[in-house]
Amino acid sequence: MIVEFLQRLDRTARNCTPIALCVTLVLMSTLPLGLPGYWRIAPNLVLVVVFYWAIFRPDLLPLSVAFGIGLFQDVLAGTPLGLHALILVTVHHVVSNQQRFFIGKSFLVVWWAFTMIAAGAAALMWLVTMGLAFTFVDPLPAVFQFFLTLGACPVLVWFFARLHQYILR
Amino acid sequence: MAKQRTGTATRIAVPLRALAQRFAFFLLVLSAFALMLLGKAETVVIERVRGGIVDVVSPLMHVAAEPLAAVSRGIETLHDLFSLREENTRLREQNARLLEWQTIALRLTHENAHYRTLLEFVPDPNATAITARIFADSSGVFVHSMLINAGSRDGVGRGQAVVTGAGLAGRITTVGERSARVLLVTDLNSRIPVLVESSRDNGILAGDNTRDPRLVFLPQNSVVAPGDRIVTSGQGGVFPPGIPIGVVGSVGEGVIRVRPLVDLDRIETVRVINYPGIEGVLPAERAAPARKRP
Numbered sequence: 001m002i003v004e005f006l007q008r009l010d011r012t013a014r015n016c017t018p019i020a021l022c023v024t025l026v027l028m029s030t031l032p033l034g035l036p037g038y039w040r041i042a043p044n045l046v047l048v049v050v051f052y053w054a055i056f057r058p059d060l061l062p063l064s065v066a067f068g069i070g071l072f073q074d075v076l077a078g079t080p081l082g083l084h085a086l087i088l089v090t091v092h093h094v095v096s097n098q099q100r101f102f103i104g105k106s107f108l109v110v111w112w113a114f115t116m117i118a119a120g121a122a123a124l125m126w127l128v129t130m131g132l133a134f135t136f137v138d139p140l141p142a143v144f145q146f147f148l149t150l151g152a153c154p155v156l157v158w159f160f161a162r163l164h165q166y167i168l169r
Numbered sequence: 170m171a172k173q174r175t176g177t178a179t180r181i182a183v184p185l186r187a188l189a190q191r192f193a194f195f196l197l198v199l200s201a202f203a204l205m206l207l208g209k210a211e212t213v214v215i216e217r218v219r220g221g222i223v224d225v226v227s228p229l230m231h232v233a234a235e236p237l238a239a240v241s242r243g244i245e246t247l248h249d250l251f252s253l254r255e256e257n258t259r260l261r262e263q264n265a266r267l268l269e270w271q272t273i274a275l276r277l278t279h280e281n282a283h284y285r286t287l288l289e290f291v292p293d294p295n296a297t298a299i300t301a302r303i304f305a306d307s308s309g310v311f312v313h314s315m316l317i318n319a320g321s322r323d324g325v326g327r328g329q330a331v332v333t334g335a336g337l338a339g340r341i342t343t344v345g346e347r348s349a350r351v352l353l354v355t356d357l358n359s360r361i362p363v364l365v366e367s368s369r370d371n372g373i374l375a376g377d378n379t380r381d382p383r384l385v386f387l388p389q390n391s392v393v394a395p396g397d398r399i400v401t402s403g404q405g406g407v408f409p410p411g412i413p414i415g416v417v418g419s420v421g422e423g424v425i426r427v428r429p430l431v432d433l434d435r436i437e438t439v440r441v442i443n444y445p446g447i448e449g450v451l452p453a454e455r456a457a458p459a460r461k462r463p
Contacts, residue, residue: 082204
């Protein structure tokens with residue numbers, strides 16, 4: 001009985017990995033690093049998390065959870081409530097609908113697809129921000145952020161693949 | 170027979186699931202837009218929930234920020250050790266200069282006080298200040314703001330000015346019980362009534378998410394040159410007048426950019442100024458219209 005309970009607890013804890021990753025990265029993205037100008041163009045790491053798990057284990061990171069994490073990110077970052085939620089939900093929906101395309105493909109193909117998704121996400125965020133503020137917003141920081149996120153993608157995907165292999169099996 | 174039934178079930182279930190998924194997606198996208206519009210209207214409930222959530226996670230962020238702060242303190246100490254001698258000479262010179270200024274300032278204060286009594290001048294209400302530490306740089310590409318570890322229980326309120334030794338950093342937008350959000354002067358949504366110190370021309374300092382906010386709504390005939398100091402005008406009764414914000418950096422075609430005096434990349438502690446404003450002087454019924462200003 002106890003063994004069974006512990007096993008279940010263990011499985012649940014393992015299955016929470018993607019959500020825990022998201023929450024940790026959201027919290028980490030708000031730490032005061034003291035690097036000049038860094039915080040204006042910090043890469044959007046949570047986007048990579050949602051992208052990866054929406055392809056490989058959407059059951060562990062469902063659409064509603066992506067929405068919740070987006071809201072959490074909005075509350076902490078001070079962005080308009082719903083902005084990140086909209087982005088993450090859209091990315092999740094698009095990616096999980098194309099799941100078959102990704103499975104079994106080489107990393108370069110996945111990265112190429114991520115380029116498209118991240119570009120779309122950055123453009124959407126830029127447009128919605130402008131719409132909410134009713135003014136023109138300089139797109140350059142968003143472009144920088146896009147490239148930084150693109151650069152962070154391989155490292156994170158490698159890390160998630162290890163986690164996937166060892167923790168979730 | 171059984172096989173056939175399973176087949177039928179799948180045939181119905183699969184499109185149903187797809188439909189449900191699509192429905193959930195549209196529902197969530199709609200709620201995201203609804204929330205954005207509600208937030209745009211600055212709904213009290215949403216502001217309160219935001220403040221509450223930040224309150225809950227702020228201890229976690231304090232813990233996470235501590236090792237980082239220790240590392241940066243260590244690096245700073247090393248750096249200080251190496252430049253000790255130069256720093257000492259520089260400070261001695263500065264001290265001598267400042268002592269001269271102090272004499273002048275003391276003389277002017279007395280003189281000013283004397284003239285004020287002569288003119289029966291109504292004094293500005295006294296401002297009180299709370300010192301707080303920044304525990305999160307929650308700024309991103311589309312928003313420039315920070316979180317401080319003081320909230321409503323410490324007397325922090327919406328709209329109050331946030332300053333450092335150098336000048337104005339921003340104002341308080343969302344208040345929790347133990348934490349509050351500072352909207353920096355560079356943010357897209359920041360609008361501050363200011364005046365050009367030398368010419369006393371009124372204007373608005375409008376952030377646009379770039380490093381240097383723009384100076385707008387100046388009188389048509391006003392002349393602004395690079396190097397002019399920009400200070401708060403105190404209009405609206407929210408900010409104390411005369412807090413320095415920045416110096417005019419560039420005057421282009423119709424665009425005047427102001428370089429903030431505060432190094433927004435390296436703030437660690439700030440002071441939140443509680444200014445009684447116009448309510449402190451005028452009777453409540455006359456002060457009421459002024460209070461409506463955001």
